[in-house]
Amino acid sequence: MAAYPELRLCISGEWRRRPGQPVFNPFDDSVLGELPHATREDMDDALARAAEGHRAWRRTAPAKRAQIMQQAARLLRERADAIAHAITLEQGKPVGQARVEVLRACDIIEWDAEEGRRAYGRVIPAEPGLRHIVVREPIGIVAGFAPWNFPISSPTRKVAGALAAGCAIILKASEETPAGAFHLVQAFLDAGVPDGALSLLFGVPGEISDHLIPQPGVRLVTFTGSVPVGKRLAAMAGAHMKPAIMELGGHAPVIVCGDADPDSAAATSAIGKSRNAGQVCVSPTRFFVDDAIHDRFASAFGERAAAVRIGNGLEPDTQMGPLANHRRVEAMERLVADALGRGARLLAGGSRAGNRGCLFPLTVLADVPDDALAMREEPFGPLALISRTRDIGEAIGKANSLPFGLAAYAFTQSAPHVERLSDEMECGNLSINHLTASIAETPFGGVKDSGYGREGGSEGLACYTVTKNVSHLVTPPG
Structure with a gap:
């Protein structure tokens, strides 16, 4: 029987132990392990390292980025049984459903990896001697906040989208179901994601969001969770003129x-x-x-x-x-x-x-x-x-x-x-006539209080980029 992992923070490839809180098994209330809480120093380190990681990762060729991401998916498939066991222990879902969730995360990574190679721009027809070129560039460092109900597939949406677009991401995963994100980050590091491009934090949610979101280096906020919390984080992001992806509650x-x-x-x-x-x-x-x-x-x-x-x-x-x-x-x-x-x-x-x-x-x-x-x-x-x-x-x-x-x-x-x-x-x-709301290649997100922005599909990947128009005067006047 696979053991529950020893949980740690990950900052620029360095795994750190910290005191924190217990993680419980919801079936019998037994304690599975201890979750580390990030300190202010840990968060600042993650931000500094992410700036370095972003510079390296955005300059990595899209084909190479896709290769690394595909390797991470292969590692997750090989480890699927152990990961599913840990998810069932901490979240409760039947182990068969947990294994399907791991494989769904792999599908998301593989699709985003290939779609990241197709972040096409365009040339806009113009008068002779003038050229308008539209390009899509990585938006920058992403602060991602994931919920407890899907311990690996929800964090994967954020990590795969950010990395496929060429962004670095600091992932704040759930305190109640941390093992899925722990295994996800481990697989990406083992696959060769450069130091700083991916960090993992746990801790008091409000403390981490209140510190990360206002930081100048963070350029995008992506959150999955309740409507009240989403509105608070969206307001904070808006106060600092930062775009956000908000995948909030529903009542289907x-x-x-x-x-x-x-x-x-x-x-x-x-x-x-x-x-x-x-x-x-x-x-x-x-x-x-x-x-x-x-x-x-x-x-x-x-x-x-x-x-x-x-x-x-x-x-x-x-x-x-x-x-x-x-x-x-x-x-x-x-x-x-x-x-x-x-x-x-x-x-x-x-x-x-x-x-x-x-x-x-x-x-x-x-x-x-x-x-x-x-x-x-x-x-x-x-x-x-x-x-x-x-x-x-x-x-x-x-x-x-x-x-x-x-x-x-x-x-x-x-x-x-x-x-x-x-x-x-x-x-x-x-x-x-069916009850599947989304798959890797389709956009997923809501309207009204259920949020804005999209995860998945080409629309989801576009949220991790900025559009730049470059006008070039080919023939000087006169």
Whole structure:
């Protein structure tokens, strides 16, 4: 059995031990290790080394950068089992899902590595003797802040995008699930990323963001996390005239049209809702179901949810692991109690399992009123909220009623419905008849309070560059 890694900071290739805080296993509350906290000196060292690393990395040929990044992906694939084991220990998800997450991180690295070779510019036609050339250059040092729910794939989005564009990056990874980022940085260093181009910090989130973001050397802020924290960091970045990529919370609606197969849609939805115990910013949560098939869909969803096996993510028969921490359990209890108190019906789950750890079953609530807290606050957990709608117009109106706009889903076999959904849904990512919000080659991000900027795809890579126009007078006047 692979051991949990000895966690350290990494600054310019140097691994540093520091006192800090314990890391817990959410299944049984056991202590896995100690997380080091960066000091002010560590942060200043990372900034100074990043300036040197950026100069070296941006001058590295794109083909060479791609070669190093591809080697990092190969190393991660070779180490996938050990990394997945560590992620399950610290975050709880079934080890099979953790391994898929590692492989998804590899896909992201490989795609970004190749796309970094295609940061094309253009020549703008001009009058004789004058040439306008547009080029894209690395934006500079990036400060990246990653969340706890995807310990390796979320940090990878930031690291791979920055490095592929030719930028140095200082990564502040999650304190609760640090092993994924630790292994990610180790693989990039082993692959040959130059000193300073990549550093890893842990610590008190507010202290690190408050110190890094205002520094003149930091040119871009990229953050994945909650809306309130994102707004605070975006305001700080704006105060210093720094662009930001903000991938914030969502409250994903699912529109189930009357022409959809209710049993198939329910089966797909139960699997999607149980993924990572619902601790996903794009997790399907608010189900707006056409009255014609509502009862059959709700019944099928409840039966599927009740059959989901929860437990230790290291056990082969576990389909859904624990929540990441006790805060999430308390939030689920509060939201379920509020919904039931307002008239919702419980179809599956509803209360924590056992008296230790953070196990909470997949929970399905029907007839959830619009004023229930869970319909307005992102649950970020295994809650599925089912509401009855008269038609697709009402469903779209309810789906768009919140200030969030990250991911949305729909089930339909109607081409006119697909066209209407595509035109009217207010979201950054719309998936129809499946629940995959993004892959490595597609742009991912939100609208409204769910943020701005994109990760993934050519659009995501462009966020790590600046556009420069060069005008050249070829023939001097006269």
